[in-house]
Amino acid sequence: MIRLLPALYFSLASAFTFGQSQPKEPNVLLIMVDDLNDYIGYLGGHPQAQTPHLDALAASGVRFTNAHCNVPICAPSRASMWTGVYPHVSQNYWVSDWTKNKTLKNCQTLGQFLQSNGYRTYGTGKLTHKTHLESWDSFGVENFYGPFAFNGKKPTGHPSVPLPFRDIGPVDGVYASLADVPEVPPTADYPGYHGWMKGKRQPFRYESEDDRDLLNDEEQANWAVERLAEFSKSESDDPFFLAVGFFRPHTPLIAPQRFFDLYPLDELQLPATKENDRVDCHFETILPKWNPKWFNHYQTLSESYEDPIEGIKLHLQAYLACVSFVDEQIGKVTQALDKSAFRENTIVMLVSDHGYHQGEKQFMYKNSPWEESTRIPFIVRAPQYANHAGQEVTHPVSLIDVFPTIADLCGLAGVDNRFNEDGAPLSGHSLRPFLQNPETTDWAGPEVALTVIRTPSSNAKLAPAENSYTVRSTTHRYTHYVSGAEELYDHTQDPNEWTNLADEPASQDKKAQLRAHMEALTGDLSQTTFRSVRAKK
Numbered sequence: 001m002i003r004l005l006p007a008l009y010f011s012l013a014s015a016f017t018f019g020q021s022q023p024k025e026p027n028v029l030l031i032m033v034d035d036l037n038d039y040i041g042y043l044g045g046h047p048q049a050q051t052p053h054l055d056a057l058a059a060s061g062v063r064f065t066n067a068h069c070n071v072p073i074c075a076p077s078r079a080s081m082w083t084g085v086y087p088h089v090s091q092n093y094w095v096s097d098w099t100k101n102k103t104l105k106n107c108q109t110l111g112q113f114l115q116s117n118g119y120r121t122y123g124t125g126k127l128t129h130k131t132h133l134e135s136w137d138s139f140g141v142e143n144f145y146g147p148f149a150f151n152g153k154k155p156t157g158h159p160s161v162p163l164p165f166r167d168i169g170p171v172d173g174v175y176a177s178l179a180d181v182p183e184v185p186p187t188a189d190y191p192g193y194h195g196w197m198k199g200k201r202q203p204f205r206y207e208s209e210d211d212r213d214l215l216n217d218e219e220q221a222n223w224a225v226e227r228l229a230e231f232s233k234s235e236s237d238d239p240f241f242l243a244v245g246f247f248r249p250h251t252p253l254i255a256p257q258r259f260f261d262l263y264p265l266d267e268l269q270l271p272a273t274k275e276n277d278r279v280d281c282h283f284e285t286i287l288p289k290w291n292p293k294w295f296n297h298y299q300t301l302s303e304s305y306e307d308p309i310e311g312i313k314l315h316l317q318a319y320l321a322c323v324s325f326v327d328e329q330i331g332k333v334t335q336a337l338d339k340s341a342f343r344e345n346t347i348v349m350l351v352s353d354h355g356y357h358q359g360e361k362q363f364m365y366k367n368s369p370w371e372e373s374t375r376i377p378f379i380v381r382a383p384q385y386a387n388h389a390g391q392e393v394t395h396p397v398s399l400i401d402v403f404p405t406i407a408d409l410c411g412l413a414g415v416d417n418r419f420n421e422d423g424a425p426l427s428g429h430s431l432r433p434f435l436q437n438p439e440t441t442d443w444a445g446p447e448v449a450l451t452v453i454r455t456p457s458s459n460a461k462l463a464p465a466e467n468s469y470t471v472r473s474t475t476h477r478y479t480h481y482v483s484g485a486e487e488l489y490d491h492t493q494d495p496n497e498w499t500n501l502a503d504e505p506a507s508q509d510k511k512a513q514l515r516a517h518m519e520a521l522t523g524d525l526s527q528t529t530f531r532s533v534r535a536k537k
Contacts, residue, residue: 041054063378109134179257
């Protein structure tokens, strides 16, 4: 009788759990989170953020702590990431149907690419802005923004949120505990309603924290865990690609009460801010005449309370509660993977589509050219590089590198991502060199992470794009607005981006260097024409 050493026995037993056979190619688990900034324990964006599962994942992989989005708003950011094509290459910058874009419609999504190369593909939740069923052999739970307060006819602002902030609407204008069940009184126009609502006039049942309908992200996590259990029982030799899109901490900022309890208001620390921080900034000068209301969310919230700090704290508390809530859902999925036979043969990647301000620069939204809007969590756990678990990469990278990295780690580097020549090749670069050596300087990618801010001349949907760009290096951020205005921040001395050095004589060489890196990616910025109607500062 052959006797196995305990460690070897455990390894073999794990590998053949439920009779599942391991494919030669690695499996892939991709987790995507919406509006998640650096308010995470391991990133230190907020000192009180409680994210044990994200921290554990970062400790088990390589964390890219200088990672950024390529567009700081949902739809174009996701379209770019999933097709691997820069927004300025595809001309897809806004909340439009990317599947009709003349370039992107001729490119495979990451799901289609893996599918066409022998992977079983499974997706759930918010991945692309609009679900792209062609990418998936099986798709799980559709993303849902709610629950919402309801006035008897349509979603409305939550009654606990004061005016005028409540009038922003049922999505961006809501922050409340799930236990704060809305009671919307009747009016001459609406019959009123008690309780939460899902979409399409479906009630969301809430009796207590332990007796209620599941939130959408809880359904996403459960679906992913169920798939992993199914994979364990399958005898397929084909590798799987499982993508899970979580919605929180996107607004409305609603989570179970126990997550609010993690952040008592009387102990909550506000982000570091500087009075009149935007006085040396130029973002306002390039806003078009449609003057989007999201630009004034911070001011509207401040006006809604006798003490503005109260409103800012309540909003921050809700955001952090949603961060901890989604952290728990992430933990359900990663723990299920780690308890399965797939742990040693599955690449895990976690990213967010962009960040979100919580009052920094007197701003409370995304779609800005500043750090809080562009910086994202970015974790890669590749089993073959487990010896670098817990290490940090400070070189700037971005979401454009997701597609080529997964393709490379799956042994598909160099395989064409296009359906035909009307598509565009991958814009990014594989991050494998950093997984091999987190301190390497031998990388084919750029020295900066590029983010574009679309600046339409009048109407957000119809006007031609006139772009402003920002790049983040290891030490600095440089922004070039379509108006010609510039910002430069030295992160070694000014991590909050409080002091614009663009006009300082001593900074001209650094500014020129960063502009050269920017133009290497975007083209000659001096050829840009600015036609927008400028807003007054």
